[in-house]
Amino acid sequence: MKRRTFLAGTAATALACPAIAQSSKKLTFLSWNIVDQADMFKRWFAAFTAEHPGVEIEWLDKKGPDLPPFYQTQLAAGTPPDVLDLQGGIGIEYAAQGALLDLTPYLTAHPDVKARFNQDYLNNWVWEGKTWLVPFYVAKTLLFYNKPLFQKAGLAGPATSFDELLAHAEKIGAGGTDQTGFLTLNFDWLYWALFKMNGVDLLSPDLKQPVFDTPKLVEVTEKLAKATAGTAINKISWTGRWVEPLGAFASGKVGMLNAHAPAYFFLKGQGAWINQDTLGVAELPGNWSVPTLHGYGISKGTKNPDLAWAFVEFCTARKQAQEMADSRRVLTAYTEVDNALMGHLEKDEPLAHAVLATQLEHTDKLCGNWPLPNDSRIKDAFYPELQNALLGRKDAKSALDEASRKVARELRRA
Amino acid sequence: MALVACFLAPSLLIFLLYRILPLIWNVVLSFEAWSPLHAATWVGWDNYDEMLHDDDVFWQALWNTLIFMASQPIGVAIALGIALLVNSDLKGAAVYRTIVFLSYPLMTVAVAIIWRWMYNERGGLINFVLRRLGIIHQPIAFLDSFAWALPSTIVANTWQVLGFFMIVLLTGLQNIPPHLYEAARVDGAPAWARLFRITLPMLKPSLFLCAVISILNSFAAFDLVYVMTNGGPGHGTELLITYIYKVGFGQTRFDYAAALTVAQFVLLLALAWLANRASGGNAGALE
Numbered sequence: 228m229k230r231r232t233f234l235a236g237t238a239a240t241a242l243a244c245p246a247i248a249q250s251s252k253k254l255t256f257l258s259w260n261i262v263d264q265a266d267m268f269k270r271w272f273a274a275f276t277a278e279h280p281g282v283e284i285e286w287l288d289k290k291g292p293d294l295p296p297f298y299q300t301q302l303a304a305g306t307p308p309d310v311l312d313l314q315g316g317i318g319i320e321y322a323a324q325g326a327l328l329d330l331t332p333y334l335t336a337h338p339d340v341k342a343r344f345n346q347d348y349l350n351n352w353v354w355e356g357k358t359w360l361v362p363f364y365v366a367k368t369l370l371f372y373n374k375p376l377f378q379k380a381g382l383a384g385p386a387t388s389f390d391e392l393l394a395h396a397e398k399i400g401a402g403g404t405d406q407t408g409f410l411t412l413n414f415d416w417l418y419w420a421l422f423k424m425n426g427v428d429l430l431s432p433d434l435k436q437p438v439f440d441t442p443k444l445v446e447v448t449e450k451l452a453k454a455t456a457g458t459a460i461n462k463i464s465w466t467g468r469w470v471e472p473l474g475a476f477a478s479g480k481v482g483m484l485n486a487h488a489p490a491y492f493f494l495k496g497q498g499a500w501i502n503q504d505t506l507g508v509a510e511l512p513g514n515w516s517v518p519t520l521h522g523y524g525i526s527k528g529t530k531n532p533d534l535a536w537a538f539v540e541f542c543t544a545r546k547q548a549q550e551m552a553d554s555r556r557v558l559t560a561y562t563e564v565d566n567a568l569m570g571h572l573e574k575d576e577p578l579a580h581a582v583l584a585t586q587l588e589h590t591d592k593l594c595g596n597w598p599l600p601n602d603s604r605i606k607d608a609f610y611p612e613l614q615n616a617l618l619g620r621k622d623a624k625s626a627l628d629e630a631s632r633k634v635a636r637e638l639r640r641a
Numbered sequence: 642m643a644l645v646a647c648f649l650a651p652s653l654l655i656f657l658l659y660r661i662l663p664l665i666w667n668v669v670l671s672f673e674a675w676s677p678l679h680a681a682t683w684v685g686w687d688n689y690d691e692m693l694h695d696d697d698v699f700w701q702a703l704w705n706t707l708i709f710m711a712s713q714p715i716g717v718a719i720a721l722g723i724a725l726l727v728n729s730d731l732k733g734a735a736v737y738r739t740i741v742f743l744s745y746p747l748m749t750v751a752v753a754i755i756w757r758w759m760y761n762e763r764g765g766l767i768n769f770v771l772r773r774l775g776i777i778h779q780p781i782a783f784l785d786s787f788a789w790a791l792p793s794t795i796v797a798n799t800w801q802v803l804g805f806f807m808i809v810l811l812t813g814l815q816n817i818p819p820h821l822y823e824a825a826r827v828d829g830a831p832a833w834a835r836l837f838r839i840t841l842p843m844l845k846p847s848l849f850l851c852a853v854i855s856i857l858n859s860f861a862a863f864d865l866v867y868v869m870t871n872g873g874p875g876h877g878t879e880l881l882i883t884y885i886y887k888v889g890f891g892q893t894r895f896d897y898a899a900a901l902t903v904a905q906f907v908l909l910l911a912l913a914w915l916a917n918r919a920s921g922g923n924a925g926a927l928e
Contacts, residue, residue, distance in 0.1 A: 296890040302677035324893060325678045405763050405780075462762060462785035466874050475763060604892045611698075614875040620787045636695075 252531050254538055255285045257298065257308035259521060262288045267554055275541050282534065302326055307526035309535040312363050314521050315415040316602035318352055321524070322359035323600030328525040329357045333536045340540055343548075347590035348560040351520055354598040360522030361543055362560035364551060366488040367516040367593060368417055369585040372507040375500070376402065376482045385483075385509040389424050389447070392483075392512060393454050399482030400458030407461035409454070410472050411485035416606070418464070418485065419595030420515035422447060429609070434597055435638060439609075440631035448616050448623035455617050465617045473497070485511060487519045489557065491582040503578045508585055516585075517595035520560075558586050601641045608633035664906075670899035677895070688900035699901065701876045702884040703908075705791060709798070709862060709880060710912075713855035716799035717848065720806030725840070727807070728814045738811070745804035753868035756797040760784050784870055787877045794869050794878050798862055806851045813847030814840070853916050860909055881905045 258268075272284040287308060289297050295317060301307045313321065321327050334341040341349070344362050352360040372385055380399045386392035396408025411418045419429070427444045430437060454460040461481055463472050476484040477497035484490070491508075495501050510516065523542060525535040541547065548561040552568040556579055559565060565587065572580035599605055612630035615621040621629075671688055675681040692699050723741055727734040744752070759766045760783035768780040783793040817840065825835050841848070863882045866872060872879035872887065881901065889898030 295893075299677055299890060299893060299895075320893070324676060407763070462782045466785045466870070468871070471757075471761075478764065480763065601892075604894075607887065607892060611873070611875040614873060615787075618785065618787065618874050620875060620877075 252279075252281060252534055253283045253285060254310065254531065254534060255287065255308040256538070257294070257301075257311040258286065258288045259294050259312045259314050260288065260290045261312070264551070264554065267550055270550075271542060271547055275538060278541070279534065279537065284538075298326075302526075302528070305528065307528045309526060309529040309531060310538050311524055311526065312521055313360060313524055315519055316596070316599060318360045318522055318524055319354045319598045320600060320602050322352075322354055322357075326527060327359050328527045328529065328532055328535075330359060330361060330525065330536070330539075331357045333540075334358055334361070337540065340543065343543065343545075343561045343563075345560045345562055345565075345587075345590060347593065348518070348520060351518055351593070351596050351598075352522055354600070360524040361539060363521040363523050363542070364555065364557040365518065365520045365560045365586070366557065367518040367586055367590070368412075368420060368485055368487050368511070369516060369582065370509045370511050371476065371484040371486060371490070371494065372509065373399075373476075373479065373482050373500075374505050374507050376406070376479075377507070380482070385507065386512055388512050389421065390450075393450055393459060396454060396459035396482060397457070400454075400460075403480070406458065406480050406482075407475075408459040408482045409464070409485075410461045410476055410481050410483065411464045412467075412469065412472055412487070412490075413465055413610070414468060415517070415519055416595030417487065417517045417519065419517050420485065420511045420513075421451070423515040423594040424511060424513035429595075429605075429634075430597060430638075434599060437631045437634040437638070439634075440627045445623045445627060448613070448627065452617050452619060452623060456619060462618065465614050469493075477501070487517075488582050488586050489519075491579065492556065495578075503581075506578060508578075508581050510585055510589060514589040514592045515594050516589065516592065518593050556583070558583055599641075601637055604637045604640075605634055608637045667899045667902055670896055671903050673896050675896045676893055681896075684896075688897050691897065692900050692904065698876050698879060698884060699881075699904075702872075702879040702881045703904075705877075705879055706860065706881045706905075706908075708791060709795060710856050710859040712795045712799070713859050714852060716802055717806055717810075717851045717855060719799070720803050720851065721810050721844075721848070723803070724807045724810035724814055725836075728811055738807070741807050742804035744801050745808075747801065749801065749864040750868050752797060752801045753865045756793075756800075757784065757869050760793055785874060787874060790870055790874060790877045794862075794866055797869065798859075798865055801865070802855060802858065806855070809851055810844065810847050813844045817843045849916075849920050853913075856912060856916070857909070860905060881908075 261268075268286060272286065276282050276284060287297075291314065294313075298307065298311065298321075307326065318327070322329075340361070345365075348362050348365050349358065352358055370385055376399050377384070377395075380395070380402055382395055382398060386395050392409070398408070400406060400408035411421065422428075422439070422444060425443055425447045427439055427441065427447065429439050451460065455462055455465065461472075461475060463475055467475075472484070473486065473490050473493050474497060475481050476486075477494045479498060479500045484494075494506070523539045525532060525539065529535045543559075543561065545561070545564060548559045548564040549567060551557065552559050552561075552564050553571070556568070556572070556576075558568065565583075569580060569583060569587070572583065609630045612621075612626045612633065615629075616623045616626035620626075670681070672683060672685060673681040674684045674687075723737075727738040727741070731737070758764075760768075762768060762780045762782040762785060765780075765783075767783070768777070771777045772780065781789060783789045821839050821843070822835060825839060830838065860880075861882060862880060863886065866878055866880055866883050867886070870878040872883045876884075882905070885898050885901045885905065888894050888901060
């Protein structure tokens with residue numbers, strides 16, 4: 228090889244290198260505490276990269292409390308993950324802050340993708356007429372109840388009204404020293420069905436004014452506070468997070484639990500007493516429930532929006548969604564996938580089937596899912612005052628007046 | 642001189658990069674409206690105005706922090722009692738010393754989870770024992786009541802640092818020359834006189850160190866409170882540090898969180914200055 232040919236070849240290779248490097252694209256996927264599905268994700272990544280040669284996927288998984296700080300630091304650094312899994316109202320908050328890409332154009336261009344999903348669930352991520360996330364896996368609250376404690380208290384079945392619910396709770400709570408009647412999860416507005424069944428709403432329909440500070444809510448709060456002061460409602464309802472309330476119910480000493488469907492698998496693992504004969508599942512009175520949804524979003528700062536969308540489309544496709552549904556026994560809001568899962572469960576796990584069946588019913592009666600651009604601030608303005616009333620620090624009227632003032636202030640700031 | 646500067650430069654650079662610059666940036670941020678997605682705009686004293694005049698949670702968190710801080714000497718006093726016991730001729734003193742110290746190396750999150758379980762109203766160990774002994778008839782909702790939540794977190798915090806303070810004070814005790822006690826005994830000084838005239842004056846630097854560390858630690862008791870109560874119920878155990886975290890990372894208000902941080906920093910600075918003055922400019926030094 229002549230020296231000139233060698234140099235020309237070397238120069239050509241050197242010039243080509245950046246082009247080769249540019250053809251290699253990297254997608255970062257940030258998920259929310261789902262590291263137990265590592266094998267499944269690795270299979271998905273392998274399949275996706277086989278379909279998209281030159282694409283590399285970096286997977287980051289963070290536990291719930293760690294994900295928002297992590298994402299915000301990535302945003303501040305200008306290196307947000309391309310695709311992320313978000314839970315609850317935080318997706319709308321990030322969308323309102325300009326962190327997320329509007330998925331409406333993609334959903335319009337791919338009506339088959341939009342048609343996959345239960346529209347009631349999909350609509351939870353609509354803010355200002357635009358869709359910001361698409362479902363990954365979905366759940367909503369339901370009422371779990373302890374059948375032996377119901378029998379012991381002489382109760383035939385779950386309540387059909389708020390007052391009956393409290394009466395049931397009181398009867399069960401009166402049954403033993405360590406027994407309590409009712410428990411609820413309290414994060415992400417999961418208790419709101421208790422208010423909604425009494426006709427109370429947090430905000431006006433245009434989400435501009437607080438409308439909860441009514442004599443009705445004062446009355447409801449007073450009843451809840453009275454029940455909490457005794458043994459009808461377990462105090463952990465208003466202070467615990469996930470493990471404590473579920474652990475208390477799993478101990479077999481609590482009559483009812485208002486929680487979302489994934490709680491069932493935790494309860495089953497913890498409570499040796501739980502089987503089809505002992506655990507009852509039902510809707511809360513009025514069939515109201517609060518959703519807790521996980522959705523895929525795309526960061527606005529992604530360098531490869533189309534590729535990120537292709538990844539989201541891939542992850543929510545029939546095969547992948549079915550794998551997710553079957554391995555975790557969760558609903559995906561992909562109607563066909565969920566129907567197939569329910570078909571398996573009806574034969575193999577009737578109790579899990581009964582739990583998940585509640586998640587597909589009355590999806591038109593979801594509450595506590597206001598698309599608020601400042602959801603966490605509204606929560607922080609409202610909930611501590613509600614706690615003050617429920618745990619006896621303030622009377623209900625003063626606490627709700629104060630909550631209303633604080634919520635109105637946050638709404639003005641938004 | 643150049644050689645000294647060369648050795649110092651890496652440390653100073655790291656100190657500048659990770660301490661001084663973030664501090665300056667934080668102060669600047671407290672006068673701005675900023676989020677990771679929006680360019681900063683100067684808002685002057687707005688964040689401070691809100692903090693001082695329109696944020697009752699700030700005042701509650703400040704009050705709780707001061708109570709938390711003021712309770713720290715109790716831990717030092719208990720640690721002193723234990724140190725005196727394990728420094729005596731007590732049989733098995735080494736075993737007790739190890740047992741007491743064991744709480745210190747435990748992860749704070751683990752300590753918080755253990756205490757959370759012990760405080761549980763329905764199945765917790767403390768309620769169980771109190772009821773079995775007939776001391777109470779109704780279980781106490783330690784972490785779920787406004788009256789008990791803050792004292793309960795303070796007890797857990799005190800328990801965790803007890804071992805460390807005991808070791809510091811024990812070291813101080815063992816450095817007291819034995820001939821002082823022998824002379825006092827020869828002179829017929831009773832035990833209380835030996836404690837107040839010899840032990841405590843000689844232990845002053847160690848006690849001061851413990852007091853300063855405990856006060857500073859009370860400002861950083863984030864993990865314990867976050868896991869035990871998350872600042873609740875109703876901000877009943879909210880400390881400045883947990884509130885700063887919630888405002889910054891929960892509500893994405895880094896600008897306002899920066900103003901809260903400056904308030905905490907000023908408070909810490911004032912306390913450090915007071916401590917230094919009280920020790921004659923020798924705070925935290927062991928003789």
